[in-house]
Amino acid sequence: MPAAAPSLPSSGASMPAAAPITHRHIEVFRAVMTAGSVTGAAQLLFTSQPTVSRELARLESLLGYTLFDRAPGRLRPTHRALALFDEVQRAYQGLDQVVARAQALGRAEDEGLRVLTLPALAHALLPAASADWLGAHPQAQLTLTPQESPLLEEWMAAQRFDIGLSEVTGAVPGTHSETLAELDExxxxxxxxxxxxxxxxxxxxxxxxxxxxxxxxxxxxxxxxxxxxxxxxxxxxxxxxxxxxxxxxxxxxxxxxxxxxxxxxxxxxxxxxxxxxxxxxVPFRIQALRPLHRPAHALTDDFIAAVKRALAPAIADQIGKKKRR
Structure with missing residues (x-):
């Protein structure tokens, strides 16, 4: 009997997937472009020249085109290699930013403190408090957002800020309040x-x-x-x-x-x-509001302490005048 013809894969059968381009291939390519030679790339990657040459050839095979014109002792990047290198550099810059942010999150001073405050306090109280706090934490990041009541209290209830400075005396849902000062108009x-x-x-x-x-x-x-x-x-x-x-x-x-x-x-x-x-x-009260359901900033206590220090002269002044009456 004649030999049976080889069977073809049905239309629903999957074809073998092409081998993927890996991060290692891109890393080798970037090293070659940066160093200008296979020898220099091998030194940057702490590997051997044959390994770099093999990985580079494999990348070109997967891409289906050459990235370098080869001459004795040197590689000259093609226009495609230059275009690809631009894209790779942008990706690595983004990665560098991610790494820097990840490292910064481990340092309390690099974590931005968001403060919501009445406009009057932003003008009359927080400049001195901020200077005090930043003097102790020179690498810290601070955002001051002025807002009037009742939006201030609504935003604090929504857990949008690390600290709120308000005049309200009643409870604000989702917050813990602390009276910082009670002065007179x-x-x-x-x-x-x-x-x-x-x-x-x-x-x-x-x-x-x-x-x-x-x-x-x-x-x-x-x-x-x-x-x-x-x-x-x-x-x-x-x-x-x-x-x-x-x-x-x-x-x-x-x-x-x-x-x-x-x-x-x-x-x-x-x-x-x-x-x-x-x-x-006519009492003028200053309340510090802290969100109950927002992760606490590591330097919140330090900032509120700076606000109290900035309030001290006004408190002492009113106490002194009442005693002299």
């Missing part, structure tokens, strides 16, 4: 104002005075209005603004007197802006 007056003759201002002193107000929705504005309303004091409400920094700037221009938080007042005080205590205590 203060009066600010422009230079040469007659009321500067008084060491402490009472509500009745504001009768008929031009008053720079915070915006109507501000909770401190509502407290101030209630105090003056209960005392039967009528102020001239001509200018209002949303920020304590703007209030101080307007007062400095002689557009009225005002009540603001003591940190902003201290930061803005100078020849054109003066501070006096207010006889009625």
């Amino acid at each position: 203060v009066c600010v007056l422009p230079a040469s104002h007659p009321l500067l003759a008084r060491q402490v201002l009472a509500p009745l002193d504001f009768e008929g005075e031009r008053f720079v107000s915070l915006s109507a929705e501000d909770p401190y504005r509502r407290q101030f209005d209630a105090i003056f309303g209960n005392a039967g004091v009528h102020r001239r409400l001509q200018v209002e603004t949303h920020s304590a920094i703007a209030v101080c700037s307007l007062v400095e221009q002689g557009l009225g007197i005002a009540l603001v938080n003591p940190l902003t007042a201290r930061a803005c005080a100078g020849p054109g802006l003066h501070i006096r205590p207010f006889s009625v205590s």
